Amino acid sequence: MQKHKTLKNILLYLVLVCIAVVAIFPLFYIVMASFRTNIEIFDYALPFTWKTLIPQEWTISNYIAIFEEFHFGLAIRNTLIVVAVLVPLSLSISALGGFVFAFFDFKGKNVLFALCLISFMVPVDAIVLPLYNLISKMGLVNSYASLILPSAASGLAMFLFTQFFKEIPKSLLEAARIDGANWLQVFVKIVLPLSVPVTITAGLMVFVNEWNNFFWPLLVARTEEFRTIQVALSYFQDENAVYFSYIFAGSAISAIVPVLLFLPLQKYFVQGITSSGVKG
Amino acid sequence: MTDQPTKTLRGKFSVPRKLLPYLMLSPALIIIFIFKIYPIISVIVTSFIRDGHFTFRTYEILLGDRTFWMSLWTTLKMNLVMIPLQIVLSLILALLVNSTVKGIGIFRSVYYLPVTMAISVAAITWELMANYNNGVFNSLFSFLGIGRQGLFTDSKQALWCIVIMATWKGCGMWMMYLLAGLKGVDTSIYESARLDGAGYFRTLFSITLPLIKRTLLFVIVANTSANMLLFAPMQLITEGGPQNSTNVLMYEVYKSAFQNGNASRAGALTAILLIIVLTVVILQFRMLNEKEE
Structure with missing residues (x-):
């Protein structure tokens, strides 16, 4: 029995490791390639040996180049500004929306809820043309506002909050109301403290969505001043093969940032979804 | 099961409750209506307009295309x-x-x-990795004896490469x-x-x-x-x-x-x-x- 179990575990680990290799390989390759010169990437491409993957002469010249010549630091700064404003803003708006949908009955509730759901099914990519005209009429092209506002209310986050809040016993809120708290106080003092996991989950989703936005920032971030990481990268690509290794360096940075953010929050992520009622 | 306390609440605070939900929902609704619903409607309206007139012509052309x-x-x-x-x-x-x-x-x-x-980023790096001459995928394919593949540049493989990515x-x-x-x-x-x-x-x-x-x-x-x-x-x-x-x-x-x-x-x-x-x-x-x- 014990021996059977050990064998099963070894098999399980074997499968887990194989999948992990597939999942992580491109990331590993990018990071490695970012530390080599273009010539090295070409020279060791064939035949396939360990030299194809591991740098022979480590260099940080790619990183220096993208920061000095392409002002990649500016792109990182812009991305962080957008994310630092967007995530809390979107979370507040969506949580408040979820609170209303979970605890209040009012006319048009179902229609409004359906509209919010539809809005999260339609990505920005599908509506860029009218959205661009609108932003342009508002005089917001080439501004942080144009990068932040269209994603400021996340239908997906609102959906998660609604599902989660529905599980909170209403008697809890009622008690606070009788003690004289107004609804905003109930929301901030009672509901939010109970909602840490779901807030982290929703926050990560808003972040991942924004991180995946490419076409919209490309359209509205016209000058270097407002370019985010994803957009800045596409400017390395338009040029010729000389920038090959720069793309790797930029990609490595843009891949590492969310990883550093996600790893410490991983535990809450599953907890957040589980508690939000998107479950069996 | 939670209906009863709601009813008590509604009875007690009936006046502010009517407007309150809309008020608290307004930030979300304003954003969604301006930046999602309006553009969606606008896209659909545009599809029916040619030279300033309402017409189904665009759809007719499309269906014959x-x-x-x-x-x-x-x-x-x-x-x-x-x-x-x-x-x-x-x-x-x-x-x-x-x-x-x-x-x-x-x-x-x-x-x-x-x-x-x-x-x-994923797209750009996968493209580099799939490069015919120096991409790591083709290094691997040669090593395995499959021979180099066009991948994203082969009309039979490109769509499936995107699916895999x-x-x-x-x-x-x-x-x-x-x-x-x-x-x-x-x-x-x-x-x-x-x-x-x-x-x-x-x-x-x-x-x-x-x-x-x-x-x-x-x-x-x-x-x-x-x-x-x-x-x-x-x-x-x-x-x-x-x-x-x-x-x-x-x-x-x-x-x-x-x-x-x-x-x-x-x-x-x-x-x-x-x-x-x-x-x-x-x-x-x-x-x-x-x-x-």
């Missing part, structure tokens, strides 16, 4: 493979990382890593949702199934899957809408080619709007695409709600 039908077929072909593939793989991953062996948290995180990579990038996300669903299942039910002599697959199909049906359908709906509208890889890697082999509807929208300046055609294509997605999603939601009551 061979490129449109080819593009529709490419979109459907890609999604008919990609959606089931991603759902099944994500489910397998979720079942794997739901086990309780040591260090499983690390594997979960590693499987989620591709999700955190921006789609544009998108699957690599997307599955971790859906895995997390499904894992959360699996975590919500009471483990004692597995124990009793085992005692009843049910095998692994029997338990999976008769107990686990029905229990996480809501999660599963949520994942299917979200996955469908994400994949049907996927277009970053086509824009960044293949530009719809080679020989239009990756020219999905979303890319056709992009070409009409930004390369040919034909806003009506772009609008009509978007409207058709959204109707297809909404129809599929509504059907899936029907299934989701059916089980709920």
Whole structure:
């Protein structure tokens, strides 16, 4: 029995490791390639040996180049500004929306809820043309506002909050109301403290969505001043093969940032979804 | 069961309660209406306007356009493979990382890593890795004796390369949702199934899957809408080619709007695409709600 179990575990680990290799390989390759010169990437491409993957002469010249010549630091700064404003803003708006949908009955509730759901099914990519005209009429092209506002209310986050809040016993809120708290106080003092996991989950989703936005920032971030990481990268690509290794360096940075953010929050992520009622 | 306290509340605070929900909802509604609903309506309206007049002409032209039908077929072909593939793989991953062996948290995180990579970054780097002359994939293929492949530059392979890339990038996300669903299942039910002599697959199909049906359908709906509208890889890697082999509807929208300046055609294509997605999603939601009551 014990021996059977050990064998099963070894098999399980074997499968887990194989999948992990597939999942992580491109990331590993990018990071490695970012530390080599273009010539090295070409020279060791064939035949396939360990030299194809591991740098022979480590260099940080790619990183220096993208920061000095392409002002990649500016792109990182812009991305962080957008994310630092967007995530809390979107979370507040969506949580408040979820609170209303979970605890209040009012006319048009179902229609409004359906509209919010539809809005999260339609990505920005599908509506860029009218959205661009609108932003342009508002005089917001080439501004942080144009990068932040269209994603400021996340239908997906609102959906998660609604599902989660529905599980909170209403008697809890009622008690606070009788003690004289107004609804905003109930929301901030009672509901939010109970909602840490779901807030982290929703926050990560808003972040991942924004991180995946490419076409919209490309359209509205016209000058270097407002370019985010994803957009800045596409400017390395338009040029010729000389920038090959720069793309790797930029990609490595843009891949590492969310990883550093996600790893410490991983535990809450599953907890957040589980508690939000998107479950069996 | 929670109806009673609500009623007491409503009786006591009836005056502010009427306006309050709308007030608290207003930030979300304003943003969604201005930046989502209005543009969606605007796209649809544009598709009916030519030279300042209301007309169905754009749709007539579109339906007689061979490129449109080819593009529709490419979109459907890609999604008919990609959606089931991603759902099944994500489910397998979720079942794997739901086990309780040591260090499983690390594997979960590693499987989620591709999700955190921006789609544009993933597309650019996969293109470099798939390069015919010096890409690591072709180094590997030569080493394995398969010989170098065109991958994104081969009209027979490009679409499937995009499917593989998108699957690599997307599955971790859906895995997390499904894992959360699996975590919500009471483990004692597995124990009793085992005692009843049910095998692994029997338990999976008769107990686990029905229990996480809501999660599963949520994942299917979200996955469908994400994949049907996927277009970053086509824009960044293949530009719809080679020989239009990756020219999905979303890319056709992009070409009409930004390369040919034909806003009506772009609008009509978007409207058709959204109707297809909404129809599929509504059907899936029907299934989701059916089980709920």
